[in-house]
Amino acid sequence: MSTTTRRDSQRRFTSRLLPRRSATGQPVMPAGSATSSAEHQAATPEERFRSTSYFGSLDGVRALAIIAVVWHHATGPERSVDLAERGFLGVDMFFVLSGFLITTILLRETGRTGDISLRRFYARRSLRIFPLYYGLVLASFAASYVMSGFHFEGVRESIVPLLLYMVNWFPSASLFFVAWSLAAEEQFYLVWPPLQKLLGAMALIPLGLFLLANQAVNFGFLFEAQREGMDMLEITFTPICLGVFAAYLLNYRFEQVWSVLGHRLAAPLSGVALLALLTLPSDVTSLVGMHRLGIHMLMTTWLITLVIREDHMLAGFLKLPALVRIGIVSYGMYLFHMFVIHVVVEMLGVLDLSVALFVVVMIGTYVVSEISFRLFETPLLRLKPN
Secondary structure (H helix, E strand, O other), rough: OOHHHHHHHHHHHHOOOOOOOOOOEEEOOOOOOOHHHHHHHHHHHHHHHHHHHOOOHHHHHHHHHHHHHHHHHHHOOOOOOOOOOOOOOHHHHHHHHHHHHHHHHHHHHHHHHOOOOOHHHHHHHHHHHHHHHHHHHHHHHHHHHOEEEEEEEEHHHHHHHHHHHOOOOOOOOOOOHHHHHHHHHHHHHHHHHHHHHHHHHHHHHHHHHHHHHHHHHHHHOOOOOOOOOOOOHHHHHHHHHHHHHHHHHHHOOHHHHHHHHHHOOHHHHHHHHHHHHHHHHOOOOOHHHHHHHHHHHHHHHHHHHHOOOOOOOOOHHHOHHHHHHHHHHHHHHHHHHHHHHHHHHHHOOOOOOOOHHHHHHHHHHHHHHHHHHHHHHHHOOOOOOO
């Protein structure tokens, strides 16, 4: 098949880019893209999927992920239930989402235009990610010249890795230690879109090899002695890679995936399986080997069941307004929550990490993030190119 014919075929079966959000967090649909409910109901499952510009359950997933991360940092190391020890895996769920959504956007753009505009892609990502992150980093760096404390000293010592998104390689001894995950995502954004633009579906070959290398680390075949204390070796790219593969599966093998995961019950069943694996005891706190890989694979499966159809049996829960709103401001909550914990613990004299602290921190973090989203982030998001 010629390149022209292949691109024409892709255009027939792919739809517009996932849209920007408005100030209220609702999707901004491209002009002329609306379809009647009758037409939507008459479409095949694949056509409905490809015409879906806003996956309605994913803000709820983001909310659950950020709640898990805040829980992990606010409740301390001593927890009586294995599931309660694994809030850090909320970051892994964010990675699966990121790999899936970014790749879906790029695949749909290729189908719609025959190419990928790296300029528009990086403009969109920069306006979403950079302003709040660099604002906090630079404000902390400036304040470090007049204020003392571990955070400000840590920012001064690690300012170069922080500015270059390299703290997964060179950790920061400050409240920005959580930025290792943002660094991993930015490195993914830097490499994957050009690779996909250059190689198309063939980009899955180097991605697969990279995934195998990740698993060699996960199973202890590589860098076992160096794992301790190096976030870069905590297999953080595996869930991103699996999210990418999920996007390709749904783009090129939708009917086969639908035959397995297309039932409305697939979402709750895969969700229960994921919870069961998260609850499974382990002698290793950080989880490695088949246990960690199994969690990533079930996260990816669960994600597929949530986007392959909008009327799955968890939709009512994941589309609860409170969860949706938390999901919309989850990026700000990720950046702010350690600052809120620090304020509550250090300045208000709270000494113990506890469930009560988690509740206070969740409320405070949401309020700060909502203000930031409305007054600072949203005006910049309106500048994003289509």
